[in-house]
Amino acid sequence: MTPTSGAKAAAPATYAVVGGGIAGLTAAWELACAGAQVELYEASERLGGALAPLQLGGVRVDAGAEAFATRTPAVREFLDELGLADRIVSPNPAGAWLQLPGLAAPLPATGILGIPGDPTAGEVARLLGTADAARAAEDLTAAMTWTAQQSPSLGEVVVDRMGPAVVEKLVAPITSGVHSADPHQLPMSTAHPRLYQAMLEHGSLARAVAALRAAAPAGSSVQSLRGGMNTLISALEEQLRQLGVRIRLNTPVATGPPPWLLQDLQGREYSAVILAAGAQQAAQLLGSPGDGPAGVALVTLLVHAPELDAHPRGTGMLVAPSVAGIGAKAMTHISAKWAWAAQSLEAQLGPGHHLVRLSYGRTGDHGAALGxxxxxxxxxxxxLADLPQLTGTAVTPEQVLDHTVVRWRRGGISPQAQGLQERLKAQAERGGPEIAAVGESFAGTGLAQVIPHARQAARHLLGQGRAA
Ligand SMILES: Cc1cc2nc3c(=O)[nH]c(=O)nc-3n(C[C@H](O)[C@H](O)[C@H](O)COP(=O)(O)OP(=O)(O)OC[C@H]3O[C@@H](n4cnc5c(N)ncnc54)[C@H](O)[C@@H]3O)c2cc1C
Structure with missing residues (x-):
């Protein structure tokens, strides 16, 4: 690969994108729409990364990511530009439940990351008990001692403001089940980009949560696409091919000592490279793979269980780490959450059929723990053992008609990410090729973070005007 200057300005600039997950595809789309030539390298035999389909009972559902957060309009705007707005769907508003030791109840409706917006609400006292709810309410009157100069973990702040029970019973089930993260390992700024600042402004964590909830767009806090988020990948792939993007599957861009990327892309002329190869690969490319990110295993079951028609646990269940006797950390009742999935199942198999997805593997689990x-x-x-407990019904193994197991390595913000960004910048400043790193290690986990960040990075490269 040879970095090029603006000498041949007439030809469109050519960019390499390394990694065909949502970050790489989004960046490639942004570049191609601006008239650039794009070559995309994907290591595996399919595009999409953590957005992937699985098929059970003749119905395609998501094997990985299944929704996007709506707290900013970024994903919706992107879907709109792709012409997919009419396929956006909201989940069943019933919401998820929480499993605590000896108690299952709906998650408080007014919270963010399990932190209650109103610690005095009856539903909070029901989950925490009177004494711990009173401790949580101290947040409303206690002096604010945190400052803008600090960058604490979510766990630290919640323990301080509301007490340890709120972390153990309300926050940990969500960060572990949804984000695969221990609240004490999760920086507050990563968990929610605006919550810490809002807490300082309002002088209370609960009031900050309530204010952010009130300011959020009306409607559901997450949305998806009819047919699942995986359909975004097929739609993007089709548009990229129409735009002339060259997609090379089964083509890993090798790791190796610096100047790593250059070795595999040698002989080609690129104006710039977008590195979108996922968390672990980004760390490997840097030559510092570390411990590797945590992983989860998802078991999806197809069951014939009319007793689940009433959606006994809403859209699913989050399990507190302190619950003994349940191995799963979360369950999604797919056919309760997404109407399109229930309709497809009924059309394929008749009434009384359900899809449920159980997640195994908490961060910090070692040895004998399932994951x-x-x-x-x-x-x-x-x-099979967890299902009756998680659904609160007597569903038996004989009612399970089929199943799949999918394993995912989880990324999250990599500690090496900042270092990599700085080295890439330094390399470009020394006259090396411009390389922008995108994806969840750099943007934060989740589509609402990854998609706008990748678009921004691609626009920045276009603005650099490094034409081939
Ligand atoms: C089980 C699960 C559920 C999730 N649920 C949600 C959800 O509901 N909502 C939400 O917003 N987010 C969710 N997420 C997070 C979200 O899916 C990710 O943040 C996002 O998809 C990350 O995209 P990415 O492109 O950065 O990385 P990835 O999706 O990991 O893509 C990286 C791609 O790069 C390729 N690659 C790797 N190395 C190389 C190489 N050397 N050369 C070429 N190609 C390479 C990989 O094969 C892969 O295709 C979930 C994640 C998981 C795992």
Whole structure:
């Protein structure tokens, strides 16, 4: 690969995108729409990364990410530009439940990340107990001692303002089940980009939560596409091919000592490179793979269980780490959450059929705990045992018609990400090729973070005007 200058200004600039997950595809789309030539390298045999389909009972659902956060309009705007706005759907507003030791109840409706916006509400006292709810309410009157100069973890702040019970019972089930993160390891700024600042402004964590909830767009806090988020990948792939993007599957861009990327892209002329290869790969490319991110295993079950027609646990269940006797950390009742999935199932198989997805593998779990490294047999058995407890029904193994197990490595913000960005910048300043790193290690986890960040990075490169 040869970095080029503006000498041949007439030809459109050519960019390499390394990684065909949502970050790479989004960046490629942004570049191609601006008239650039784009070559996209994907290591595996399919595009999409953590957005992928799986098929059970003749119905395609999401194997990985299944929704996007609506707290900013970024994803909706992107879907609109792709012409997919009419396929956006909201989940069943019933919401998810929480499993605590000896108690299952709906999650408080007014919270963010499990933090209650009104710690005096009856539903909070019901989950926490009177004494712990009173401790949580101290946040409303206690002096604010945190400052803008600090960057604490979510766990630290919530323990300080509302007490440890709020972390254990309300926050940890969500950060562990949804974000695969321990609240004490999760920087507050990563968990929610505006919550810390809002807490300082309002002088209270609960009032900050309530204010952010009130300011959020009306409607559901997440949305998806009819047919699942995986359909975004097929739609993007089609548009990229129409725009002339060259997509090379099964083509890993090798790691190796610096100047790593250059070795595999040698002989080609690129104006710039977008690195979108996922968290672990980004760290490997840097030559510092670290411990590797945590993993989860998802067991999806197809069941014939009319007793689930009433959606006994709303759209699913988050399990507090302190609950004994349930191996799963979360369950999504897919056919309760998404009307299109229930309709497809009924059309394929008739009434009374359901899809449920159970997640295994908390961060910090080691050894005997069920998770990413467990065998398929062990995970399936655990799911059969957990299902009646998680649904509060007597559904039996004989009612399970089919299942799949999918394993995902989880990324999250990589500690090496900042270092990598700085090295890439330094390399470009020394006259090397411009390389922009995108994806969840740099933007934060989730589509609402990854998509606008990738678009911004692509626009920045276009603005640099490094024409080939
Ligand atoms: C199980 C699960 C559920 C999730 N649920 C949600 C959700 O509901 N909502 C939400 O907003 N977010 C969710 N997320 C997070 C979200 O999916 C991710 O933040 C996002 O998809 C990350 O996209 P990415 O492009 O950065 O990385 P990835 O999706 O990991 O894509 C990286 C791509 O790069 C390729 N690659 C790797 N190395 C190389 C190489 N050397 N050369 C070429 N290609 C390479 C990989 O094969 C892969 O295709 C979930 C994640 C998981 C795993």
């Amino acid at each position: 990413f490294h467990s065998t398929e047999e062990a995970l399936y058995r655990a799911a």
